[in-house]
Amino acid sequence: MELRKNLLLFFTLLFITIAWSNTDKYRLTWREDPSTTMVIGWNQISGSNAVVHFGAQDFGTDYNLYPSSKTVDRTVSRKGMNNNYARLTGLQPDTAYYFVIRDSEGVSERFWFMTAPNDPTTRLSIVAGGDSRNNRTPRQNANRLVAKLRPHAVLFGGDMTDDSTSSQWQNWFNDWQLTIGSDGRMIPVVAARGNHESSNDIRDLFDIPTAAGGEFYALSFGGNLIRTYTLNTEVTPGGTQGTWLANDLAANSENHIWAVAQYHRATRPHQSGKSEQNDQYEAWSKPFYTHAVQLVMESDSHVVKRTWPIKPSTDSGNDEGFIRVDTDPNRAIYVGEGCWGAPIRSANDSKSWTRAAGSFNQFKWLWIDQSKIELRTVKVDNASSVGQLSDNNLFTLPSNIDLWNPSGGTVVTIDNPHGGGVLSVTDVDAPARFTVYPNPIQSGALTISNLNSKEVVGSKVIIRDILGKVINEVVITPEITTYNIDNLKSGIYFINIETKKGKVTQRFIKT
Numbered sequence: 099m100e101l102r103k104n105l106l107l108f109f110t111l112l113f114i115t116i117a118w119s120n121t122d123k124y125r126l127t128w129r130e131d132p133s134t135t136m137v138i139g140w141n142q143i144s145g146s147n148a149v150v151h152f153g154a155q156d157f158g159t160d161y162n163l164y165p166s167s168k169t170v171d172r173t174v175s176r177k178g179m180n181n182n183y184a185r186l187t188g189l190q191p192d193t194a195y196y197f198v199i200r201d202s203e204g205v206s207e208r209f210w211f212m213t214a215p216n217d218p219t220t221r222l223s224i225v226a227g228g229d230s231r232n233n234r235t236p237r238q239n240a241n242r243l244v245a246k247l248r249p250h251a252v253l254f255g256g257d258m259t260d261d262s263t264s265s266q267w268q269n270w271f272n273d274w275q276l277t278i279g280s281d282g283r284m285i286p287v288v289a290a291r292g293n294h295e296s297s298n299d300i301r302d303l304f305d306i307p308t309a310a311g312g313e314f315y316a317l318s319f320g321g322n323l324i325r326t327y328t329l330n331t332e333v334t335p336g337g338t339q340g341t342w343l344a345n346d347l348a349a350n351s352e353n354h355i356w357a358v359a360q361y362h363r364a365t366r367p368h369q370s371g372k373s374e375q376n377d378q379y380e381a382w383s384k385p386f387y388t389h390a391v392q393l394v395m396e397s398d399s400h401v402v403k404r405t406w407p408i409k410p411s412t413d414s415g416n417d418e419g420f421i422r423v424d425t426d427p428n429r430a431i432y433v434g435e436g437c438w439g440a441p442i443r444s445a446n447d448s449k450s451w452t453r454a455a456g457s458f459n460q461f462k463w464l465w466i467d468q469s470k471i472e473l474r475t476v477k478v479d480n481a482s483s484v485g486q487l488s489d490n491n492l493f494t495l496p497s498n499i500d501l502w503n504p505s506g507g508t509v510v511t512i513d514n515p516h517g518g519g520v521l522s523v524t525d526v527d528a529p530a531r532f533t534v535y536p537n538p539i540q541s542g543a544l545t546i547s548n549l550n551s552k553e554v555v556g557s558k559v560i561i562r563d564i565l566g567k568v569i570n571e572v573v574i575t576p577e578i579t580t581y582n583i584d585n586l587k588s589g590i591y592f593i594n595i596e597t598k599k600g601k602v603t604q605r606f607i608k609t
């Protein structure tokens with residue numbers, strides 16, 4: 099009897115083994131709108147006629163129950179892998195999709211992913227980092243943490259492997275499987291090229307869009323919430339790339355609430371052995387400032403840094419061509435630089451505008467909404483003891499998470515620049531004298547309180563939308579201290595009051 103049971107178990111297991119499709123090294127990337135598309139990539143070990151079966155309902159590995167299917171759009175042999183890509187389009191935003199890959203040899207495990215939201219009122223979670231070269235333990239820990247934090251996407255700034263050999267890349271993708279949750283949830287990666295990648299490695303291993311003229315591209319998340327620029331430091335920063343960047347920023351930065359950039363080599367590295375990237379300074383940092391790119395994520399030096407708000411400037415007090423400007427609405431914060439498993443180096447080249455620097459294995463974790471970006475630096479070494487976030491509560495800190503807490507604080511908060519949300523230093527007491535209520539407000543009149551003092555009579559009240567567009571202007575009189583919001587659409591607004599002493603801003607929400 100025992101033997102029969104064992105034989106049955108043996109044949110059952112044999113059947114299951116045979117029935118798996120012969121695929122591995124799964125990855126998700128994007129070429130187009132992250133809210134309606136997804137590229138599913140994998141290595142086809144053997145077998146043929148692979149098809150992705152997918153849908154918004156979970157049918158496990160019963161491939162024939164999924165309502166949609168997609169054949170392979172692109173196959174490319176690179177790094178000893180037969181890289182297959184199925185490019186899904188026409189998806190619903192902010193929606194869970196379940197899928198399996200079926201081929202001539204069977205069916206894969208069932209995986210799932212979330213499309214990005216297309217609505218700027220939905221908060222985004224993004225992990226950003228880079229440099230995972232040759233220390234697999236920290237690399238695996240960082241990947242395990244991605245699975246626990248479940249961000250909408252990972253921005254990866256290059257130098258995945260040490261020498262870009264086939265075996266190193268295969269190990270990299272094997273380790274990447276640790277970003278997949280125990281329930282099969284996969285996290286898409288937005289990949290940039292580093293100096294350890296050859297030309298077209300990123301194109302062929304992540305199926306990135308190259309329509310702009312090379313391995314550089316931009317994606318918009320959350321409708322107009324944020325536009326991410328992924329640049330390539332291994333070709334000239336100006337030229338085709340610089341022209342594309344300037345044109346895309348001119349066309350799109352105004353109609354997005356946030357613009358951020360990621361690329362490999364730090365323009366002003368915080369490691370003394372690394373050279374200054376003056377061409378990037380000219381071709382990227384300057385247009386970033388012109389177009390109010392708010393956050394720049396760099397890699398390559400294998401150190402940790404965060405800067406104060408800075409702008410490119412040769413004015414007196416500048417350090418290596420940047421100057422700290424806390425209240426300039428076009429300023430950017432630069433963070434970095436690597437540490438996803440590459441050899442850690444000493445952070446020995448801080449500038450006058452460096453907020454904090456260090457040396458440890460880490461990535462950045464961003465929470466992005468219309469009014470602010472919150473950025474934390476997550477140490478990854480204790481990944482196994484960190485708690486698991488659930489899909490309905492992604493904006494909370496899991497148990498045991500190890501956050502960098504340098505002088506200046508754990509969290510870097512970047513306020514929406516378009517609201518003019520910058521307090522003038524000449525009138526720091528003003529907010530205490532100025533509130534708006536009710537807030538949130540559904541209809542009727544918003545009351546601007548404490549405006550009785552003589553000095554605000556004659557002041558200008560400006561209502562701006564989330565993009566900074568002026569909706570209305572009112573001059574304060576002893577009679578007018580309210581503002582009717584019935585004509586406003588639902589959303590976040592800023593109310594600026596310009597007094598003789600300076601400018602103050604409050605935020606209100608029309609529900």
Ligand SMILES: [Fe+2]
Pocket residue numbers: 257292293294362397398399
């Ligand atoms: Fe590098």
